[in-house]
Amino acid sequence: MGTLPAFLPCELKPQGLVDCNWLFLKSVPRFSAATPRSNITNLSLISNRIHHLHNSDFVHLPNLRKLNLKWNCPPTGLSPMHFPCRMTIQPNTFKAVRTLEDLNLSYNGITTVPPLPSSLINLSLSHTNILVLDSDSFTDLYNLRFLFMDGNCYYKNPCRGSVEVKPGALLGLSNLTHLSLKYNNLTKVPHQLPPSLEYLLVSYNHIVKLAPEDLANLTSLRVLDVGGNCRRCDHAFNPCIDCGQESLLLHPETFHHLSHLEGLVLKDNSLHMLNPSWFHGLANLSVLDLSENFLYECITKTTAFQNLTSLRKLDLSFNYCKKVSFAKLHLARSFASLVSLQELNLNGIFFRLLNQYTLKWLTPLPNLHTLHLQMNFINQAQLSIFGTFPSLRLVDLSDNRISGSLVMSAVTPKEADDGAQESLWSGVLTPAPLSTPDHKSTMVRCRNLPFTLDLSRNNLVAIHPEMFANLSHLQCLSLSQNCIAQAVNGSQFLPLTNLKVLDLSHNKLDLYHGRSFTELPQLQALDLSYNNQPFSMKGIGHNFSFVTHLSTLRYLSLAHNDIHSRVSSHLRSASLVSLDFSGNSVGLMWGEGDLYLQFFRGLRVLSKLDLSLNRLHILLPQNLANLPKSLKDLNLRNNYLSFFNWSSLAFLPNLEVLDLAGNQLKALANGTLPYGTRLQKLDVSSNSIVSVVPAFFALALNLKEVNLSDNILMTVDRSWFGPVVVNLTMLDVRSNPLHCACGAAFVDFLLEVQTKVPGLPNQVKCGSPGQLQGRSIFAQDLRLCLDEVLSLDCFGISLLAVSVGIAVPLLQHLCGWDVWYCFHLCLAWLPLLTRGRRGAQALPYDAFVVFDKAQNAVADWVYNELRVRLEERRGRRALRLCLEDRDWLPGQTLFENLWASIYGSRKTLFVLAHTDRVSGLLRTSFLLAQQRLLEDRKDVVVLVILRPDAHRSRYVRLRQRLCRQSVLFWPQQPSGQGSFWAHLSTALTRDNRHFYNQNFCRGPTAE
Incomplete structure (x- = not known):
């Protein structure tokens, strides 16, 4: 039998981390002296119920360096049920831990800064009730470099005032480099801040005026964030208070002495203009955030960017005019001076025409590689202009209204300048995220490609070759979530001779022609998922023979198309290695006799096949026998399989991963895993498995990962695994109703392999007996370790004897006459019942x-x-x-x-x-x-x-x-x-x- 896991009920993780999160602890756990307490360098107690901290709580951890106590006693406004809570901390609680370097007390109801050790480097006091900082708050913290105190006074954590940072309160922190005071209702930048500061974040306060003296002596400052101090409330994502003036007031020389400044955030400050003098002397400025202001006119004529030759990232998103969509947009000539610019964000400016004049001054920029133009209501775009950019890697035009492309000569400069404004209804001005994450895994593969164009979520109904003129070097194209209902015939993408990834998901493509996509000789990944509308049309056939002609195609997705009939009877490819066929109806296809029995067999080098969500009720041996022999990864998740013939795995000699999660298996029976299988990972989680036959896994000598979680297992037996248990790297048995009887053998087995069982200390729980239901398997009470059958028998006999001894005299005394009456009444009814049973012929x-x-x-x-x-x-x-x-x-x-x-x-x-x-x-x-x-x-x-x-x-x-x-x-x-x-x-x-x-x-x- 192995030893109990160290640090119960917490879990030991790599690099000296002891994880005690979400255990509903009411006090700091005391680990026994037998555990290697000196190895603990990181203790995490997030989201427990620890309201009181004592001097002796951490003294037994001599090498503790990082301590996280977030969300133990949240302030009233941040509590889910708005319960009041105040955390008490004794004076030597943290002082006694002389090795402590990182302390997080965020989201706790503390009102003062507790005494802290001088070794502290990183301190987080965000979302607490600390409202005053003075010179006594941080005594002897000369090593402190990071101080975060955000959200101590704002709409979710109200304080009826503001946080007060007294002058010189932080001056003693001589090594402080990062200071964050966001969401504190500050009305001015605290005075006499330490000159060592490199990062100062005071966004979303009420600082409506900045002058040079507000940032005096901060000559080392590298990043300054003063965003959200005079907000434009029409684009606010949370409660917004008007700042009472037109915009944030910036003195022309506010930043002149900040020669080391690299990042400046002026977002959401209602700025209508840019004063070039603001940026004088900022030769090192590389990131500038001007989003969510009113610079829609300024960016067409400003000269403020002329001297920002080191700027690498510029964010101008959501600088739109209220309820107006411009016909065109011409960026100012000063953009041509941004010779180091790498990324430009122009989301949410709201203009309808994109042509060669819109981005004219960006074309010569040698380092520009990312251009964001999302959510602009663009309905016509001249895509060929992007072919003239020397270093462009990503153009994001998603979430617009593009329905077609302009020809290069279609618009003259004069026509482009004569566009009218168009009013917008208020519904389109709802807040939107500044960036949209990649929506498909195919787009993730585009990150390493030289040039990507994203046209997803537009209004395209058809694709024409002239749309992609001058874009022959494009390697990744996303057209997902448009309205394309076209029959692709091999002519739509002719200019894109170097395209490698094409995403056409969420459209209505008609796959009828056998030469579809053959104009793309370099195509490696093709996503045709969620094009189910044509497949739902009864009587219409679909042709997959085009796959045969795509000689470089390696990844193909036909997922979620509800494919079930009237398609090609075979898929053939000599290059395809991964096929996503999830969300279709292979169960119906294989039920049509031999018609589709060999549907996948022609994919000669296929290594990964996803058949999840395919309505499979039964999987016959001949179905597996007709899958490609090269298959290494087979996903059958979320079907309706209640039976699996394990011996049929011999038909897949190279299979390494088998996923059967989310089916209806009742037991791992019907034989065992076959000898000689190369299976390395088996996932049968989320089934209804109640038993496993002995030696089921024993012959799979390469098996390394087994997932048995979320089933109905009451035990885990070593006999299931045999010699394979030595090679296992992961055995997941969480979410099973284990029967925690005294001396249960599965506890001994799990202790032997405890390093391979995820969540063993606190996530592997008992399902019975009732006293231990929902508790850890290591929570057994020794008082329950008796002969359960004998105990129940004795209890039942004793209870019966006592009940009879009490009930008989009591009933005789209270209702003896009633019992006698009922007895004789029943005797009187017997003749009537007898008479009622007689036949109808006996009636007089x-x-x-x-x-x-x-x-x-x-x-x-x-x-x-x-x-x-x-x-x-x-x-x-x-x-x-x-x-x-x-x-x-x-x-x-x-x-x-x-x-x-x-x-x-x-x-x-x-x-x-x-x-x-x-x-x-x-x-x-x-x-x-x-x-x-x-x-x-x-x-x-x-x-x-x-x-x-x-x-x-x-x-x-x-x-x-x-x-x-x-x-x-x-x-x-x-x-x-x-x-x-x-x-x-x-x-x-x-x-x-x-x-x-x-x-x-x-x-x-x-x-």
Whole structure:
């Protein structure tokens, strides 16, 4: 058995880092003396619940250099639930750690700077409640170089004022080089800052005026950030307060003495003009951020850039005019002086025409390699102008409205200057990020290519060769997320003879021609994913034979096209090494007999195949047998596979990576991994695996990584791996409901391979027993380590004995008479239940006749017509009627006779002259008949109405609809009386269930 992981419940990571993040600790963990505490140089306690720090918390860590305590007791405004919290720190908590160099106390409710050791180099006090800094705040911190105190007074962390930095408060920090005081409601730059400062960040305060004396003695300053101090609120990404003046007031000589300045940030300061004198003496300035101002006119005529010959990066993004889109944009002549410029950001200026005059003065710049022109509402662009730039590597024209390209001679200088302005509706002025990350992995590969053009997210509907005139050196082109619905036939990209990467994802391309893209002889990567609209058109065929003709193609994506039918039966290529076929329907294709069985077999050198999200319910051996033998990486993630024939891996002799995550496997059974397989990585996470057969992994001698996380495993057994366990570099068993019984064998095994199990100290958790559910497998309580079965048996017997001993006397005392009564009541019910089980032939009467004796005509009809017809004139088929005056027993109560008559008769016959007013014996009899329906589930009611023209109650009308043959009307004509008696005999002798209308109900059924 291996030793327990050191530093439980935390995890030891490389380079002396002990990770205790997100463990909900309420105090600093005390590591035992047996652990190598002297090896800890970095302790991270982020996002716990430590509210109190004591003098002895860190003294046992003699070599601690870095300590991170972020997000333990956040200020009220920053707390997710806005709970108030105040962190207390004893005086010697950090003083005792004499080796401490980096301390992060951000996002904690502290109000003063605690005593700190003189060894400290980096200190972060951001997003706290520290509002005052004076000369006593940083005593003896002569080694401190980095001080961050951002966000101590702003809209998320309000303070009803501002942070106060008293003059000279930081002057004693003689080695301080980086000072950040952003988001603190400062109204001026703190005075008497240490002259050693190289980085000063005071953005997003309320400093509305800067003069030379505000930056006095900061001659070493290399980076100055004063952005966001007089904001343009129409483009604000967070709550914005108007600064009360037109723009930030800058004295002409504000920066003259900052000769070492390399970076200057003046963004979001409502600047309308640039004073050339601001930049005098800034010979070393290499980065200038002027974004989010009002320089839309200034950049067309300014001379401020004439002396910035060292400037390498210039950001002018979102200097648009409110609600206006310009017809054209001509940059000022002074841009030609930026001979060192490498990157220019012109996003969000809002102009509609891009031609050779727009960027005329940028063309001769020898070092310009990146040009951003996103989100400008450009609808016409002369792309050929980029062919004249000597060093251009990236042009980003994404997120515009380009629908076509201009021909070089299409626009004259005069026409370009005569453009009108166009008003914009306010919806287009919503904030947008300054940079958009690459949206596809194919674009990532473009970073190392000499020239990339991004036209994604525009309005292109068709591609024409003249669009790319003079761009033969282009090597990466992104046209994703346009509206291209063109049938590509091999002529669209003729000028792009050196193109290597082409992204056409998220369009509507028609792949019908066999010569598509063959005009690109150097093409290596082609992305055709998310072109599913043509494939969803029923009856339209699609041709993939063009892949055969692309002799240099190595990467192809046909992902998320819902490809399932009417496509080429084979893909053939002698160069393709990676194919992304995810998000299609290979399961349906392979279900069509042998038509698509060899669909991938013609890819002779394919090494990576992605078949994730392909609706695969079953994977037959012949499916794997017809995959390329060169395959090394097979991705079957997120399908519906509940069975996998592991022996069929022998058909893929070079397979090294198999991903089966997110399927429906219930067990790793059906044999084992085959002998001789080269499999190195197996991922079966996020399935429903409950068991693994012994020696399942034992024959895969090259296996190095196994991912069993997020399954239903209750144990991890060494017998699964055999000798392979020695070669494993990663065994992931997180998110499994492990059964943490006392002496569980899997704990011993995991301790032996603990260096290979990620998250073992705190992420491998118990699922049972209930006391340990959700806790670490090392959190077992010794008091639970007993014979569980014996303990449960003893507990159950004891509980039963105690319960009986208490319950019997208590019940006898409290409700003994009730129990006796219930017992005898049950005995009384037994004969009734027995009687209820007897057949209908044992009942003494066929029908109990109920009528109103007060109505002489009704009584006369019953005695002289009904009785005579049914009892005297039917011979052997005579019915036994029960009549009140004749058959009721004298001496019994009315209810007893009534109950016996209804329950002793097969039917209850109601003879009525009318149905709207029923009371007395009739009503009581009807209620008892209904009670019999509820108890015995037998409908015994038959109605005879002597006056058909009388008003019919709702019950009679409903019964006519549901069971018409149980409601009979005495005919007024003598000719119909024969039929009436026949129907009445049928109603009294047959079960009412046969009379119910099947369109409405089936009637009562016996249980």
